[in-house]
Structure formats: structure tokens, C-alpha cells
Amino acid sequence: MNGKRxxxxxxxxxxxxxxxxxxxxxxxxxxxxxxxxxxxYELSVQATQRYEGARSTIAKFIGAKKDCExxxxxxxSEALNLVAYSYGLTFLKKDDEIALPVSEHHSNLVPxxxxxKAKGAKLVYLYPDAEGHxxxxxxxxxxxxxxxxxxxxxVSNVLGSVYPVRKIADKAxxxxxxxxxxxxxxxxxxxxxxxxxxxxxxxxxxxxxMAPMGxxxxxxxxxxxxxxxxxxRGGEMIEYVxxxxxxxxxxPEKFEAGTQNAGGAVGLEAAVRYLEGIGYERIxxxxxxxxxxxxxxxxxxxxxTVYGGTKNRENRCGVIxxxxxxxxxxxxxxxxxxxxxxIRAGHHCAQPxxxxxxxxxxxxxxxxxxxxxxxxxxxxxxxxxxxxxLGLGT
Amino acid sequence: xxxxxxxxxxxxxxxxNNSSRNKHHIDNPTVSLKGVNPSCGDEITLELREKDGIIxxxxxxxxxxxxxQASASIMIDLIKGKxxxxxxxxxxxxxxxxxxxxxxxxxxxxxxxxxxxKDISHMPARVKCAVLGWHTLENAVKGEKK
Numbered sequence: 001m002n003g004k005r006x007x008x009x010x011x012x013x014x015x016x017x018x019x020x021x022x023x024x025x026x027x028x029x030x031x032x033x034x035x036x037x038x039x040x041y042e043l044s045v046q047a048t049q050r051y052e053g054a055r056s057t058i059a060k061f062i063g064a065k066k067d068c069e070x071x072x073x074x075x076x077s078e079a080l081n082l083v084a085y086s087y088g089l090t091f092l093k094k095d096d097e098i099a100l101p102v103s104e105h106h107s108n109l110v111p112x113x114x115x116x117k118a119k120g121a122k123l124v125y126l127y128p129d130a131e132g133h134x135x136x137x138x139x140x141x142x143x144x145x146x147x148x149x150x151x152x153x154x155v156s157n158v159l160g161s162v163y164p165v166r167k168i169a170d171k172a173x174x175x176x177x178x179x180x181x182x183x184x185x186x187x188x189x190x191x192x193x194x195x196x197x198x199x200x201x202x203x204x205x206x207x208x209x210m211a212p213m214g215x216x217x218x219x220x221x222x223x224x225x226x227x228x229x230x231x232x233r234g235g236e237m238i239e240y241v242x243x244x245x246x247x248x249x250x251x252p253e254k255f256e257a258g259t260q261n262a263g264g265a266v267g268l269e270a271a272v273r274y275l276e277g278i279g280y281e282r283i284x285x286x287x288x289x290x291x292x293x294x295x296x297x298x299x300x301x302x303x304x305t306v307y308g309g310t311k312n313r314e315n316r317c318g319v320i321x322x323x324x325x326x327x328x329x330x331x332x333x334x335x336x337x338x339x340x341x342x343i344r345a346g347h348h349c350a351q352p353x354x355x356x357x358x359x360x361x362x363x364x365x366x367x368x369x370x371x372x373x374x375x376x377x378x379x380x381x382x383x384x385x386x387x388x389x390l391g392l393g394t
Numbered sequence: 395x396x397x398x399x400x401x402x403x404x405x406x407x408x409x410x411n412n413s414s415r416n417k418h419h420i421d422n423p424t425v426s427l428k429g430v431n432p433s434c435g436d437e438i439t440l441e442l443r444e445k446d447g448i449i450x451x452x453x454x455x456x457x458x459x460x461x462x463q464a465s466a467s468i469m470i471d472l473i474k475g476k477x478x479x480x481x482x483x484x485x486x487x488x489x490x491x492x493x494x495x496x497x498x499x500x501x502x503x504x505x506x507x508x509x510x511x512k513d514i515s516h517m518p519a520r521v522k523c524a525v526l527g528w529h530t531l532e533n534a535v536k537g538e539k540k
Contacts, residue, residue, distance in 0.1 A: 328459035330434060330523060331403075338399045347435045354435070360457045361435050389399055390460055391408035 004340025007375045012157050012185060012319050012366035013344055014207045017271075021210055024270035025263045036262050037236055037253070051262045054269035055252070061272050062202065063193035064219055068251040071218040071225070072260055076184040077107035079203035079218035080151075082255060083180055084111035086228040087201070088149065094120035096148040099177070101126045101134060101163065103156045103353040108182040108203075112151055121148070127356065132159035132308040133315065139168055147177045154186035154197070158350050158362070159308040160319030162186070169198030178224065184208055188368065189287060189317055191280045194219050206264060211271035215264025218255070225251050232257040278369070286369040287318040293373055294320060294365065297380040303387060307362060318367035321348075324383070326392050329363045335389050339382035402517065403460070406510040410464035417467060420453040427537065428456075429530030431522050436462050440530045447477050459523050461514065466527030468507045478535045484508075485528045491515065492524050 008016060034044040036051040052067070059067045073079040088111070092098070098112045102125040116123050124147070126138040143150060150172040155162050169179045181199040183192050188209035194202050199219065206215040220228075230237055230248055234257035239247040248254045275283070292313065299310040303325040308316070324332050329345035336343055344364040347354045354360065365379060387393060410416075423441035430437045438456030442449055452470045469488075473481040488508055490496035494515040502509055514524045 328436075328457075328463075330436075330459035330520070331461070334402065334517070334520060335399060346433070351435070389403045389408075391405070391412060 001340045001342070002338055005378075007339075007341045007371075007378045009365040009367065009371065009375065009379060010342045010344045011188075011368040011371075012208070012348075012364065014213065015188060015210050015368055016370070017210050017212070018274055020274050021212070021267050021270045025212055025267040028263050028266040035259055047262060051260065051265050054265040057269045057272055058217060061276070062187075062217075062219055063195045065195075066222055069219055069222050069225065071220065071252050071255045072265055073203075073216045073218050074214055074261070075205040075207070075216035076182060076203040077205075077216075079201075079216055080108050080180065080182060081111050082218055082231040083201050083203075083220070084115050086231045086255075087178070087224065088112070088115035089118060090229060092119045092121050092148055095146070096121040097124045097144070097146040098122070098149045098151065099124045099126060099143050099147045099172075100151040101128060101153070101156070102356045103128055103132075103158055103161075103350060104151065104153055105157050105182065105184070106349040106351070107184075108151050108153060108180070109352065112149075125352070128156075128159070128161065130309070131312040132156065132161035134161075134163055134168075139164075139171055143168070143171045143175060143177065145175050147172065147175055149180065150177050151180045151182070153182040153184070154192065155183075155189070155317045155319075156350075156353075157185045157319065158321050158348050158353050158364070160185075160317040160321075160366075161308065162190075162315040162317060164315075165197045165199070173198065185317065185319070188275075189280075189283060200224055206268040206271060209271055210274060211268035212264050215261050215268050217268075222251065225255070230254055230257070234258050283369040287367055290367045290371055290373070290376060291316065291318045291320070294367070294376045294379070297376060298322065298383075301380065301384055304383065307357065307359075319364065320366070321362040321364045323359065323362055324386050327386055327390055329361045331390060332363045332383075332386050335386050336379070336382050339378065339385075341379050341382050343379075398513075401513040402520075404510050406468070406507050407460060407464040410467040410507075411460040413467065415467065416453055416470040417455060417463070418453050419455060420451045423451075425534045425537070427530055427534040429526050429533070431458075431462075431526055433522070434459075436523065436526060438462065438466055438527060438530060440466070440527065440534055442531075442534055444478065447479070449473050449476055449478060449481060454527065458526065459520075461511070461520055461523040462526045465508070465511055465524045466530075468510070469527045469531060472506060472508060473531065481531060482535055485532050488528050489525060492521055 032046045034047040036048040056067045059070045126142050172179045178200040180201040183204040187204045202219040207213040237257040295310040305323050307321040333345035420441045424444045425442045428439045436458035438454050440454050443451040454466045
């Protein structure tokens, strides 16, 4: 990249994909391609089996009680919108409260703004401390009898903080609220079990965990999904359609209108198998080493501020947000890019969090288990040169 | 093409970025307009004082990367004392240069120091940084005429 070896440190945006995933998608389209659930012929039956097999693999992977609790979507954003439009607009009422951390990604924040505006409900924000963790006081004071829904990321995409979802879910359930968990940033790196988390709904994207872009998942508890109206209407989600009215198919088809991304589902299944083959324990150990190594290195570079600090490492994923004094993140990203290092710069789709941190933007380096200490070294070496390029000394 | 940082982070750019010569409020502005890059959060507010179609004074405030800040500062040097019509002409010339549509050096001469940003045309991700100030100028001047 730019004449240098690529050092890819933007894994929180999307991961790279292994051949196992690419081959699985390729093989599906070469040998089993037909429209699942539509044809009566053998090829369509095979396509259906692959698609439904993927659903079953994912249901087991996340600890769902039934396969039909897994709805395929395009990505986590679409899954969260499904909950907002279908559950939120139907069951939330005027003056109900929706509680969520201010650090939420726009995809788990803007849909709730829409629900709040449409229904006259209110958004109540939980504010993290300087190390990026949610204090108990925030949890206990913001989730109250008025709270009807709690939306929370398992891992923050800005600071990498792992939020205590179970504790928050218990509190939410004690006041009768439903819990929507965004696992887009956690499931690539740690085991996610919806029962252990206490999630009523859970969303994630395939592309951050090595699956193709364009496939994502919504998990929902069966009894909740059953009482919700469809989100998108159209083909294959109906039972009977008459001129003036229609009845809808049971789960999961009720929420899967139109031809689905079957190749993506097959790719996601291959990604799940690939990750399980390596094992989350090894993934965690490698990423932890990289995080420690990078934070140690960053602590020694003058004029670099790491958000959440370099010392606090408990409950933190391999996501590091930082800034270089006097240099805008975009310039940092461009200068690192010239050295072959890909990082993210900007507001990371979390503008309310940026406002809360009183910063305009940050640089973000994020690791996956295929990164190496060499990658971190190249990153740190290039980072040291940034201020020089802008005439600010070292 | 390998990215050459010294073609982008030139002395002209860093000097403008590190200077506050044009980065301040002006007295009695007749127009004040905010320009935002929603995708990256950069924002500047451009202030102009126009009299009889001439831009008497101009300044900007805001936050953004070195490219957006330097580009706005260079722009202000260029447009001060010019008519709004001339300023719009320069803006169009600048857009042409950044899009890689105008490459003739003779034609670009009018842009003076802004020519230092020519190679941004090879950095698609940074184009919107370079044009932020100029787009704000375009909107400010055109809005004024309504």
C-alpha cells in the first residue's frame, strides 16, 4: 500500500476475510445456487438447506433457544432499525424512557431518536467515566420505572470499553424494560451468549468477524418477535395475501421479505466455524498482547493522548482512540497511510460521544488477532514522525 | 502511485495551518456562513465584509485538519480586495484543479499559493477537506445575491 507493506489497523470498521470464507461463498454460488425456499426442485432444496443450516449454526453460536430467533439482515444497523421500527413504534408510548450510553454508535442511537420523536418518548443518556466505564451510579439512577427500553453496545467502538451488559440487563428487567444489545464490536473478539448477557434483542454484522459485507443478524426472543409487526413487507414473508389484506408467515420468514443474501449467510457460517476453530481464548490472548504492547508504546511517545488512558486495561478490547497534539486526526491518518498503516480518523459514527469528550474527532487503531507486534512497531514508528511533517518538531 | 507526503504537507501548507493570520473574527461582517463536512466533522465559519461588490475583509474560525485550515487561509489571502465575481471565478478554478480537470499551469497561475494543494487531486479521501472553505465561500456569495 503506497509502496509499503499494508499494516491494517482498522478492524473495528471491517475485518479482512480468510480464504475459508471466500471459498465457501464461491462454492455456494458455483454449485448450490438457487433461490432458497422458492423452488420445488433439488437445487433449490439444497440452497434452502445451506441457508437454513447457516441459521442453525449461528443460533447455536450465540446461544439462541431456537433457530427461528435468528433473523438475517444486511448488518447490525438494519437489525437495530428493525427493532426500532417494529418493536419501538408499536410498544413505546408517550413519556416512556429509552436509556442508552452516550457512547453508542449512531446505528444504536439515531433509530431511537426516531422512535422518541414519533412516540413522544424520551432518550436518557448514561455517561461513562474518564476511563470509559459506566459507573454503577449512572446505571442505577438512569434506569428507572419509566424506562421501557435499554439500548447498549457490548463493546464501545470508540474506547473499546466492555460494558457490563448483564448487570445493566438485570437492572432493566427489574423495571420491566427490554434490552437491545449491539454486539457488532464484541462478537468478533469474544464469545457472545444471549442468555448470559440477558439480551432480549441482539444485533451484529458479519463483516467485522470475517464474513462478507451485507450479511448481519438480529437475535430476538421468540415471544417478542411473535408479537411484533413485520418491518419490511413483500415476498416470502406472507401467509395469505388478498386484495385488501394479508396475513404473515411465522418466524423467521416474517422478518425476511424478498430474496435474502444466502451467499452471505453461507459466508457467515464459514466465518463462525473459522473463529471457533481458532478459539476465542486464543483470539483474546493475542489481542490482549497486542493491546498491551501498543499501549506501552503509545505511553512513551510525547504529544500523544490516549482516550481512556494507557494504564486502564481491564475490560478493554483492542480499540485505541488517540490524538496527536496540534495535529488533526485526518492528517495523522494521511501521514500513517503514506507509511502503509491504515487507521481510522473521524468521529467514528459516535458524535454525541465526541461532544461529551469535548473533541471534534480522534484517530483510532483497532486490532484483530491476525495483527502482529511488527504491525504495532510500524504503526508507532510512523506515529513518531507525524508532528515533524506538520512543522511542529517531534 | 505512491503517496508522497512532501507534495502534500508543503511548507506553504504547514505555515498557513500553524498561523492565525486569517483565522479570526472580522469587524462588522456582512455575511457569516458555516460550512461543515458531515462525514468527518470538520467545520469552519467564514466571515466576509462586502461593500459595493468588493470583499473588503474576510476571516474564518472553526476546527479541522491541516488541509482544510490551510486551504481556507490561503483562500482568504486570495479573495481579499477582489470582487465577489472574481472570488467565484477563483473558486471554480480551484474546484477544477482539485478535481484534476484543470491542469494547465498558465490557467492555474491566478490561484497563486493555492496551487500548493494541487496534488490533493491524487488523494480522493482528502478532496473534501481542501474544498470546504471554497464551497463555503461559494454558498456565502451566492446566498448574498438572492
